Amino acid sequence: MSEIWAQHALDVGDGAELHAGMLRLWVGRGVHDWTLGWRYAPEGRDPVMAVVLSADEPALDDEVQRCSYAFPHSQGPLVLAPMLADRPVIVQPMHELTVAPRSLVQLYVTTSLWVGVRAEGGEQLLRELPLVQPKQTWFGPSTIEGEWCYAGRLPLMRLAEGISSRPHRATTPLLIRNRSTEPLAVVRARLPVPRLSLFRSPDGGFWTSRVSVVRREGSDQVEVEVLPRAPDEAGQAVLVAPARDQGSDNVVSRALGSMFSHSLIP
């Protein structure tokens, strides 16, 4: 089994099949085009990570989505690059968590990776696909006000060891510091994934930038800081994908309700 996140030499007429997370993706190279076909395995199956070169085109059925990209002359190699989601992810602890006044808590959460399919030697991004089909969610104070996000599948954990190492997910350390005299309830939290960079540790695991959330004293504002370097837990990690949203500042001040929110009454 070869490394997925790498360059794959494909001759004209050849194809490669990627099994990553719940995604099964086939990429074929023609003389003048690249063709993609993909589908998602049903939930509940164990995620796998494998790439098979010289694979035949999968049989078409209703669940396979396909698209082609035309070029004057297709050129290899094919590059499969790991990426983070394109929207914030809403994460929640296993049970409601309250951060006591003037205290802090270090949490960890994993979010699903995406794959960027690049052709023409990595110059042309053909498509971005999530390795696990994301579920959409609404995050905000009401059904009128809010923003589109993805729902996180796994809960926030207290220790990094609690996070089972999965090759299709990236771990984010989240530090919550409550400087207020009021307790801070964490029911649902907004993880600003588009602002995070993706790193790979020497053991092959994926980590993102550390996120620090500080609630100031006597204020309903929080400061959300994204540290640009790899977290210490990742060891000598290397940057594999810079943040999608690089325009914003490292520290952003937000209303408390737009960072932590309760469930909406349906």
Place this chain on the structure above:
Amino acid sequence: MDTILQTLDSWSHAERAASWLRAGAVLVFGLLLARILAAMVGRFAARFWAVDNVVLFRRAVFWLVAGLVAASVLRQLGFDLGVLLGAAGILTVAIGFASQTSASNLISGLFLALERSFQTGDAITVGGTTGEVLSIDLLSVKLRTFDNRYVRVPNETIVKSDFVNFTRFAIRRADIMVGVAYKEDIARVRQVLFALAERHTKVLEEPKPAVYVLGFGASGVDLQFSCWASATDFFQTRSDLYEEVKRCFDAEGIEIPFPHVSLYTGADTQPMPVRIEGTEGSRGQS
């Protein structure tokens, strides 16, 4: 004497030519000014208002300035504006009587622009017509119905009647009405429905789906399965959910009841008599 008269005549011609030139200059520069002013005001208003309102406001500014320019041009040409305004007043009264409906639509259009209840691209229902708003004009709103018909709705109709905007908010709730037989375990039915909502990628995780028991119906227990979805995907999601509910209930052996009718055939409880008339081959022959 002739020379004096000729000189006066030539002066008169020159003066008339000059006033025409002045009027022409006022017209050209005035209209240019009207365009520039309307564009500037439009650009400023675009920071606060929706596109439709900005267009209306820009047009109003342009025609106001253009009216003033026209009055100035007429003055340059020597017309007595007092007489013209008097005539315009009489004309306005006459037109006012003749175009009450248009005036009402015009004023309603201004109210709609101020109220900002919908904008171009929204899906609305008004007076029994549902469609996408193509444009909001001074007299009417133009809709494209979902079967691709062009409908013109007078602004007055919209102001007077109830209307619904389906796409004002980003998310909508789909209420799936479903009945289950009395023998079914409601807790299990609830579990099946929640699992369905969890699997469906278009159903939002939050606000959470909900199952409500509405009451005991004639044939079974009436339930309401409520799921939230994007307003743009709403109709497809609702259709998918009805299909999925039927498929899941069939797979799980949950009975969807339908009205049953018992026929009473008399005092004795004998079975209904069934008589077979002829064989397959002899059908249709008397």
